[in-house]
Amino acid sequence: MNGTSFKNKLNNDASFRNETGHIIKNNSDYYLRKWKTSKNPFKYSGWNWAAFLVSPVWLAYRHMYLWAVIYFVLLLLAFAAAYAFPVIIHYTALPEESLFVWGIVSLFLAGLFFGFKGNTLYAKHVGRIAGFLENKNKQAAPLFNKTGTSPVSAVLVFAAAALLIYPAAVWVSSWAENIPLPEGVYVYEEGSSPPSPFTAAEEVQVFEKYSGALEVLYVGEEPIGDRTFEVVLSHRENEDASWEQLSERSYGFFTSSRVSLHLLDADNPLTNTGEYRVEIFIDQETKGTALFEIVN
Numbered sequence: 001m002n003g004t005s006f007k008n009k010l011n012n013d014a015s016f017r018n019e020t021g022h023i024i025k026n027n028s029d030y031y032l033r034k035w036k037t038s039k040n041p042f043k044y045s046g047w048n049w050a051a052f053l054v055s056p057v058w059l060a061y062r063h064m065y066l067w068a069v070i071y072f073v074l075l076l077l078a079f080a081a082a083y084a085f086p087v088i089i090h091y092t093a094l095p096e097e098s099l100f101v102w103g104i105v106s107l108f109l110a111g112l113f114f115g116f117k118g119n120t121l122y123a124k125h126v127g128r129i130a131g132f133l134e135n136k137n138k139q140a141a142p143l144f145n146k147t148g149t150s151p152v153s154a155v156l157v158f159a160a161a162a163l164l165i166y167p168a169a170v171w172v173s174s175w176a177e178n179i180p181l182p183e184g185v186y187v188y189e190e191g192s193s194p195p196s197p198f199t200a201a202e203e204v205q206v207f208e209k210y211s212g213a214l215e216v217l218y219v220g221e222e223p224i225g226d227r228t229f230e231v232v233l234s235h236r237e238n239e240d241a242s243w244e245q246l247s248e249r250s251y252g253f254f255t256s257s258r259v260s261l262h263l264l265d266a267d268n269p270l271t272n273t274g275e276y277r278v279e280i281f282i283d284q285e286t287k288g289t290a291l292f293e294i295v296n
Contacts, residue, residue, distance in 0.1 A: 003042025006127045010036050016130065023126050025148035031126075034119050042127070045119035052115025059114070060157035063146040064125055071110060072161045076168050078106035185280050185288035186217040187263065205292040207266055209273055216263040218280050220287065224254035230281040231261060237274040266294055 001009075009016045010032060021028040035041040050058045059068040082102060114121075129145055186195040187205050190213040207214060216231060229251040234243040251261075263278060265271060273294050280287045 001127050001131050003038075003040040003123070006123065007035060007038065007041050020126055020130055023129050023147040031119065031122065035123050041123040042120060044116070045123055047115055048118035049115065051118025052111045055111050055114040055118075056157050056161065057154045058118065061149050061151065061154040062122055062125070063148075063150060063153070064121060065153075067114075067121060068157055068161075069164065071114070072165050074110055075106065076165055078102070079169060181217075181219045183219055183221055183288070185278060185290040186219070187278060187290050187292045188215055188217065189213070189266075190215050190262070204275075205290075207292060207294050209271065209294050209296050210267045212267050213262060214264045214266055214292075216261055216278050216280075216290070218259045218288065220257040220259075220282075223257045224259065224282065226253050227283045228252070228281075229254060229259065230284075231263070232279045232281065233263065234277045234279075235272060235274055236277075237272070239275070241274075243277060 010020060011017075017032065021032060024031050034045045038045045048058075056068050056071050059065070059071065129147065132145060181195060187207075188195050189207065189211060195217060218229075231247075231249045231251075232245060233247045234245045236243050249261075251259075264276070271294065273296055276292050276294065277289060278292075279289045
């Protein structure tokens, strides 16, 4: 059944119209009026505020479970894309607030789609059920053949979504955190997740004084082995000042190409604010440098 035949049957077949109203039940007059006056109800049937404002609730309430799943999958994809924003912000002129704006825009766009297409999707849903009821030889899965509305489904949709989205979100988060880092030097707060390609894009990391201890992470191409591994930490108050070496530490043996070491106590009252530089040397050869700041 296409949109034109669906509209014609609504206008000319009283029994089909009554049967369609029985499928819809609550608020059937609204939907029948929208579909009967639409040029093609399977393409556009007017704006639906409920579908726009509370898309997943409305979809579950109207038994359109597949579309409710699609809604949450789209949000999951938006969540996954958010991991790339630190890189995008770093290489473009986008402000840091873009990540927050992206979340709002994602929700708005999803709601906008269902606001525009909600009545159309529901027309197809009702038309499909009406076709099954007319043709007794055809059968549909009970879950996708329900008539009327379901307040229980509308309430439980978020619990069901959590069962679907949470494991996938954990997997995406784990995937992002375990992507191999390129060779280099990274500074991060002790107790926080180690840097990832998405969170390590900033050239100069900024940490607040008294925020805790800082760690340095070195990622190389091959294991350190018995080569001399040196960490040199320098400080200056601002760009106009000269670098002053604060410490130089040597280590004798590492079996891995990835080394994480304690660097600095930012919560120590004696730790100065300003700019810091950490350099990594292996057998006196410079392997990487990281810049960071400590601010009040």
